[in-house]
Amino acid sequence: MRRIVVIGAGPAGLAAANAAALHGVEVVLIDAGAKLGGQYHRQDALAAGDRFELPRNVEHVANAAVWAIEPVDGGHRVHLRVGPADGPDRKGRAVEARALVLATGAYDRALPFPGWDLPGVFTAGAAQAMAKGQGVAVGDRVVVGGTGPFLLPVAASLIGAGARVVEVAEANAAVTGWLANPKGALAGWSKTGELMRYAGTLARHRVPYRSRTAVIEAHGSDCVESVTVARLDALWNPVPGSERRLEADAVAVGFGFTPQLELALAARCRVEDGFVAVDAVQGTSAPGVFAAGELTGIGGAELAASEGAVAGAAAAKFVGAAVEPPVRAMAKVRSGRRFAAALNAAYPVRSGWHDWLRDDTIVCRCEEVTKRALFRAVDERDVGAVRSLKLVSGAGLGLCQGRVCGRNVAELAGVDATGFAKRPIASPIRLAELAEEEPVESPIDAEESGRALGVEY
C-alpha cells in the first residue's frame, strides 16, 4: 500500500496532502486543530462544517498530538494521541510510513521586556487566533508591537473583534512605505495588495502606525494598565527621552517566527541557521522525510502552499507513485523564496532588545529565571551549550520546554538555540498513556523498503 503521513494541516500540509492524494497515494493528515487550515486559515471552531474539502484518500486526524517520531527500518513510526489535549481519554495510535511530510509551521516570537509576564501581554499570534477563532479581542485598548508585515493583519483582526488599537509599534522601517516602492525588492509580490488593504483599515480607524518604535515596558500591578513605547536607534537601543506612556489593557507582541522543529529533529533532519535544510523537492537530509512551509524558512502561507505541493508530490514519488515534476509549484517556490528573503532581511531582530531588560526581568516565565540569574549561570558556571545552560539556570526546563524563551535565552547567553528544540517527547503525554501499547498501523514491509532512496525528476 502506498501511504504517506503528513503532519500539520495548515497551508503547507493541506497542499501536500492534496498533491500526494492526486497521485493515488493514501494520506494520513495529522493536525492538532479541530478543523483544517492551521493558524493562517484559522476557522471558527464552533461553527458547523469545514471550509476545506479533502480527496477521499486522505484521512484527516483532527485534535491529534504527535508526541514522538521514531525511526524504524525503512521509514518512521509516528506516535499520536487523539482527542482534546486536556481530556482524560485521548486514544493512542501509531502509524508507520516510508515517507513523511513535516509541515509543523512556526509560532511567533515574543521578546522579553520589563512587565512582559503581566496578564494582558499576548503574542501577536495568540491575539490573532482569539480574534479570528472566537471573535474575542484580548483587550479594549490594545498596543500592537514587534516587527514585520504580520503586525498589520493582527491589528486589523483586533479592530474586527471590537478592540481599539492604540498604536502599532514597528521596530524596523515602516512596512507601508516599503511596500509602496514600485521598484523595491517586493515589486510584483502578490501580498502587496492585501497588506495595503490592512494599512487602509488602520488608517480608517485612525490607528497610529510608528516605525522604529517598540514597547519596552508594560506597567500594572495585577495586569497591564499602561505601556512605555520608545523610539529605537538602528540597533534597537531606545533613544533617550523618546519614551511615551500609553494607556492600554493589553499588548500583542510579535518579533517574527520560530519554526516548530522538534519533530524534524526527532526525524534527524539537518537544521541550518535555525531552519530545516531542504533540497529542490523539499527533501530533508533524512531519507523519506520532506518538509514544507515555515519549518524551512519564514515565507508566509502562499509560499508554504507551493512548498507543500512540491513536498506532497515528492513524497508520493518516494513511495512509488508515478509523478510528473510539479514544475509550476517549483517555480512558485523559487519566486516565493526570493520575496521571503527580501522580507526577512528587512525585518531582522536587532540585539538592542537585550538592554530593554533589567536585572530582575524574567527571561524564562515557566521557571521564573531572571536576566541576572541567567547571566550568573553563564559567567560563574561557564556553561557553553544549551543542555548544561538549562540545567544550571533552569531556563527552558518548565512546561513550555523552551518554546517561548529558548531563542531569547540562547541569544542572551551566546549559545546555539537549536538545542532547545531537541524534545524527543514532542508534546506532554501522561504516564498511563505512555505505558499503553498502541497497535502499529500499516507497518512497513522491510523488503519493500530496501529500494534506492531520494527523489529526482
Add this chain to the structure above:
Amino acid sequence: MSRIETADVVVIGAGIIGAACAEALSAEGMRVLVVDRGAPAGGTTAGGEGNVLLSDKAPGPELDLAVASRRLWPELIERLRAELGDEAARVEWEPKGGLVVATDQDAIGPLAILAEAQRAVGVEAVELTRGEARAMEPHLNERVVGAVHYPGDAQLQPVLAATAMLTAVRARGGEVRGGAEAHGLMFDRSGKVAGVHVGDETIACRAVVNACGPWSGHFSAAAGAPIEVLPRRGMVLVTAPLPHVVGRKVYAADYVAAVASSDVDLQVSAVVESTATGTVLIGSSRQRVGFDEALQVEVLRRLARSAVKLFPVLAGVPVMRTYGGFRPYTPDHLPVIGEDPRFPGLWHASGHEGAGIGLAPATGRLLADLMCGLPPGVDPTRFKVDRPAVMAEVRT
C-alpha cells in the same frame, strides 16, 4: 584570564569525573588544565539523575569507593562553599535517603540478604514492613511486600556539581577549556608523557588524565593505550512539577540486579524521585546500542510502566520531557582509576557507568593520592588499569 600553555596535569573531559579529578589535583597545588571537546558538563553528566547511592552496591571495592565518596561529598561541598560562596557552590545536595522496594514475594529474600551483607560492612540498611514503607512513602503501591531503607543515599544536581568544582579549579589558577579536542600524547625520550595535542596546540605537562567517560575507549585508543570502556545508554523521564509525591529515592529491588548485569539487551527497572523544582525523575534503563541516539519508544514505555507500578498515583501525571545519555561501561563493572603501565604519565579515571556522580569525589581523591604519592584512602588494587577486563589487547 590568560590561556595556560603548560600545566602540571591536563585532564581530558570536563564531566563530573574530570571535574572531581581536577578539583582534587588543584587542591594539592597542581596547575590543572581541563579540556573538553564539547561544553563542560554537557555530556554524560548532563544526562544523569544525580545518584549518590550506597544501596545498589554489594560489598566489594565499588561499595568501598561509594562509602568514601558519600563521606567526601558534604566535605567537598562545604569546602567549595567556603572558597566560592553559596551561589557558586550550589549543587542541590539532598541527603534524602533511599527506599528499595520489593514488589513481590520473590524479591524480598535477596533484598534482605543484600541488606544484611551491607550492614556487615557498615552501611545503614533498615528492613521495613509494608506498613512502615508506606508510612514513609504514602503513595507507594499498596501491594508492595517490604522494603529496605538506606538513610545514606543522597542526590545532587550533577551539572551544578561539576560546574562548581570546575569553578574552584579556575579560582585556584587552573583553566577549563571547552570546544577543545585532545587527540594524542607527546612523550619524552624515556617514554614518559610530556604533553598532549589539543586542537592545533601542544600543551606541555607531566601527566594526562583520561576522564572522557564513555568516550574514554576512543581517547585511549587514539593515545595508543586502549582500555575497554564501552557506552551503555540510559534514559530518564521527567514529569511536570508536582506537589509532593515522592520523598526519597525509591526504586524496585530488581534495579540492583540490572545495575550489575552485563546484558546487551534493554533492561528497565524503576527509579523514582523528586527534584528540588518539583519534577519527578523516572529511570532507569540500560542498553548497549553503541552511540546510537535514536529514540526508542519501547524504552520510554517500559519506564512509564515500571514507575506506575511503584506509584499508581503517577498514572495521570504528564511527562514533560525525556533525556538520556551514554554511560561508561567496563566489562567487569568496576571503574578504572590509576596510571597506565604502558605509558607512565597517562592516567585513567573512567568506567563508572551510572554511578559516576556518586563516586566522583572519592575517584578524584584516589587519583590525586596516587599521583602525589600520598597514602590512598581507598584500596586502589581492584581499580588498576592492568586487569584483564580492561586492558584491551591491541587487536591486529
